[in-house]
Amino acid sequence: MPKEWTAEEEREYEHIKDSAEQRGESAERAKEIGARTVNKNRAQQGKTKTAGRSSVRDMSPQQRGGKRSGKRGPKGLTRDQLYNEAKQRNIKGRSSMTKDQLARALGRK
Known part of the structure; x- marks a missing residue:
């Protein structure tokens, strides 16, 4: 450790x-x-x-x-987590997107 x-x-x-x-x-x-x-x-x-x-x-x-462990529904990833993933994938316009918009852009919805 x-x-x-x-x-x-x-x-x-x-x-x-x-x-x-x-x-x-x-x-x-x-x-x-x-x-x-x-x-x-x-x-x-x-x-x-x-x-x-x-x-x-x-x-x-x-x-x-474990409320969010691997679930894609309403208890899924936080907006910040989705944003960080969008940042890694270089998705344009991510800073002004809502949680739902980020999820759609990442193909999670």
């Missing part, structure tokens, strides 16, 4: 990773889930040098409880 993590964050990572594996996730996916959760919590607490807007402003992974 990253040397910046505290012992408590390390324990949290192991706990989340083990829980994901018990739910049937692969070892690689379980590691990813654990690391993303710990890193997002660190970003929200201001412990990271750089943090994305969607990491800092969004609810914590524990509070969210």
